[in-house]
Amino acid sequence: MLFKLRIEKMVQGGEGFARLPDGRACFVQGGLPNELCNVELVQNKKDFARGRAVEILERSDDRVQSKCALFGKCGGCSLQHLDPLKQSAYLERVERENFRRLAHAELPENFAIHVGPAWDYRNRARVVLKADKSGKVVYGFRKQESRSIATFESCPVLTPALNAFLKENAAKIFAPFVGRRAFELDVNLFDNGKGEISYFYRDMPAKEFAKNACSVVDIAGCKIHSDASVFFQSNLSLLPELVKSVQVAVDEGIASGEASDAWLIDLFSGVGFFAAILKDRFKKITTVERDDGCLKHAKVNLGESVGRVVENVSAPAENWLVENVVDTPATLIVDPPRTGLPLDALNAIVKSSVNRLVYVSCDPVTLARDYAKFAAAGFSLKKAEGFAFYPQTPHLEMLFVLSR
Ligand SMILES: C[S@@+](CC[C@H](N)C(=O)[O-])C[C@H]1O[C@@H](n2cnc3c(N)ncnc32)[C@H](O)[C@@H]1O
Numbered sequence: 001m002l003f004k005l006r007i008e009k010m011v012q013g014g015e016g017f018a019r020l021p022d023g024r025a026c027f028v029q030g031g032l033p034n035e036l037c038n039v040e041l042v043q044n045k046k047d048f049a050r051g052r053a054v055e056i057l058e059r060s061d062d063r064v065q066s067k068c069a070l071f072g073k074c075g076g077c078s079l080q081h082l083d084p085l086k087q088s089a090y091l092e093r094v095e096r097e098n099f100r101r102l103a104h105a106e107l108p109e110n111f112a113i114h115v116g117p118a119w120d121y122r123n124r125a126r127v128v129l130k131a132d133k134s135g136k137v138v139y140g141f142r143k144q145e146s147r148s149i150a151t152f153e154s155c156p157v158l159t160p161a162l163n164a165f166l167k168e169n170a171a172k173i174f175a176p177f178v179g180r181r182a183f184e185l186d187v188n189l190f191d192n193g194k195g196e197i198s199y200f201y202r203d204m205p206a207k208e209f210a211k212n213a214c215s216v217v218d219i220a221g222c223k224i225h226s227d228a229s230v231f232f233q234s235n236l237s238l239l240p241e242l243v244k245s246v247q248v249a250v251d252e253g254i255a256s257g258e259a260s261d262a263w264l265i266d267l268f269s270g271v272g273f274f275a276a277i278l279k280d281r282f283k284k285i286t287t288v289e290r291d292d293g294c295l296k297h298a299k300v301n302l303g304e305s306v307g308r309v310v311e312n313v314s315a316p317a318e319n320w321l322v323e324n325v326v327d328t329p330a331t332l333i334v335d336p337p338r339t340g341l342p343l344d345a346l347n348a349i350v351k352s353s354v355n356r357l358v359y360v361s362c363d364p365v366t367l368a369r370d371y372a373k374f375a376a377a378g379f380s381l382k383k384a385e386g387f388a389f390y391p392q393t394p395h396l397e398m399l400f401v402l403s404r
Contacts, residue, residue, distance in 0.1 A: 002038045004057065007031040010090050012098050012365060014079050014394030020049060028053050030072070030081060032060040033090075062086045067119070068156050075144030077157060077392040084118035088388050091396055095364050095386060102368035105375065113386035113396070114245075116238035121391060122157045123191040124234040127166065129174045130184045137171040137178075142186075149184070157392055161195040173199065190228040192217045193236040200228035219243060219277070225300045226271045230293045233273070235389040242360070242387050242397065243277055249358045249383060249401045250278055250331055258356040258403050263330035265354075267317040267345070272298035274333050274360075282331070284309040288320045321348035333358045340366025350377040356403040362389075364398050371400065378404045 007016035007028060016031030018039070025048040031037045036058035039051035056063070066072075066080035079087055092113055099107045127139045128149050140151035154163045166189070177183050188200045198215040213227045217236070220243050226232050233239050253259035262283050266275035269287035271294045279285055279302055287298050289312075298312040313320055317334070322344055326332075332354045334341060340363060341349075349357065350373075357379070361367035371381065379402040387397040 002040055002054070003051070005031070005037055005039045005051075007033050007035045007037060009033050009097075010094050012094055012394070014094075015050075016053070024048055026051050029078070031056075032063055032082060034058075035060050035063070062090075070141075070150050070152055070155075073143070074141045074150035074152070076141060079394055080392050084391055087118075087391060088113040088115050088386070091388070091394065092386065094394070095396065095398075098364055099368050099371075102365065103372040103375070105371070105381070107384050108381065111384045111386065113388050114238060114241045115388045115391070116235060116241075118391045119156050120159055121235050121237050122155075123159050123162070123193060123236045124189065124228075124232055125155075125158055125162065126186060126188050128184050128186055129170055131174070131178060135178075137174045139166055139170050139187075159191045159195075161191045161197060162189055165189065165191075165197040169197075173201075188228045190215055190226070190232060191236075194218070198228040220247075222277050222301075224271060224273060224276055225297045227293070227297070230291055230297070231270045233389070235387075238387055238389055242389075242399065243274075245385055245399050246274055246333065246358060246360065247278065249399065250281065250333070253331055253356045253358070253401075253403075254281070256356075258329065259331040259354075260329050261331070263328060265326065265330050265332045267321075267332070267334045268336045269298060269312075270294055270335070272301040272312060274335065276301035279308070279310075282308060286311045286313060288313045288315060288317045290314065290316045316342070318342040318345040318348070321345050321352075326352035326354055329353050329355045331356070331358075333360065335360040336366075338363040338366065341370045346370060346373055350374070356382075356401070359400040359402060361398045361400065362395070364396055367398055367400060371402070374402050380404065 005018035007018050009017050011017045016028040018026045018028055020026050027050045028039050030053035037053040038055035040054045041049050041051045043050040062083045064083045071080045096107050128142050129139045132138050138151045140149040143150055185201050190198045192215045198213050200213045215226050217224045254261045261281055264282040264285045266287045269289045272287045275285050275287045292314050295314045302310045382403050383401040385399045389397040
């Protein structure tokens with residue numbers, strides 16, 4: 001059954017919000033604010049529904065033709081129908097409302113979103129390689145809500161170097177697996193920004209790992225060692241702006257006396273990314289990361305730290321915080337995954353002597369949730385910035401500075 005609905009606004013996740021005739025909220029994929037759409041329901045719950053705009057009866061001026069043939073099929077890039085130049089303004093409105101609703105607070109008036117290139121930006125991806133019926137090796141993205149694969153020849157958000165690499169090397173990477181029935185190979189790919197591609201798949205032979213998985217990224221005057229099996233930021237074009245903002249936030253903390261240069265604690269540190277860039281400012285540095293694969297890189301990235309104490313800890317951040325009482329006003333950076341801060345970690349920070357926190361987040365929803373808890377414990381929001389690391393999608397990277 002179709003409903004003719006007027007989209008009122010965009011909500012977290014990029015869907016349009018509308019009301020069904022019975023008053024229930026309906027989240028509409030593909031509908032933009034102010035548009036009148038024919039909506040087909042895909043989920044019909046007691047309190048709300050989800051739908052898909054199957055016909056746009058009155059168009060928004062901000063609607064554009066999607067660029068990619070896989071739009072709506074691969075599960076990524078769900079905002080391709082919105083003018084790339086307008087996406088950050090829409091996301092800013094969404095985040096202001098999200099924060100109001102979840103944290104019962106206002107984002108600062110000067111909250112703004114840093115933007116970079118709309119296409120060709122994504123330097124890290126996971127693709128699936130397989131042989132088609134004729135034996136030809138093809139590749140694609142795994143669709144979000146199923147195990148099936150949307151194949152592509154070229155993806156317009158991947159860097160040109162990643163697209164070229166796939167075209168030239170997919171068959172070679174898949175060669176050892178040819179003949180295995182219905183076999184699919186998940187491969188992580190990483191472009192280090194200089195067009196040098198590294199890749200990784202599970203159970204990759206050690207020799208191949210040493211030759212093909214490792215990478216070095218030049219950023220902020222540092223050479224950061226990593227490999228394609230572990231986390232690394234996915235938008236190298238915009239990353240220098242995030243790094244700059246983190247540097248400014250850290251320097252302001254030290255200058256104000258709220259945080260000290262005696263000790264930098266980088267939690268959820270990956271390969272020691274932020275600590276490596278900031279290391280010259282501090283007498284002691286601790287990085288904490290639970291993925292063991294990061295440890296050897298963190299040791300290298302913080303290796304040239306003569307004259308200062310460095311500890312690279314491989315452990316869950318919450319365990320480290322509970323076991324190591326931070327009783328000085330150290331400089332603290334946290335950059336957790338989408339799930340946000342584990343409650344034990346948040347409580348330990350509140351109990352510690354840390355007075356200032358630089359919180360890098362890849363999920364504004366869990367960030368707002370965590371902020372509300374910090375606010376209840378006496379922290380206030382000093383600074384908020386957004387980073388459009390994933391154009392054509394509703395995802396946003398955020399930086400908060402909190403202090404008490
Ligand atoms: C968003 S990434 C940030 C990494 C790093 N700050 C960077 O910029 O490259 C989050 C990292 O947290 C790690 N992680 C996830 N849960 C963790 C936990 N409970 N304790 C410690 N590290 C964790 C992940 O392995 C990942 O490397």
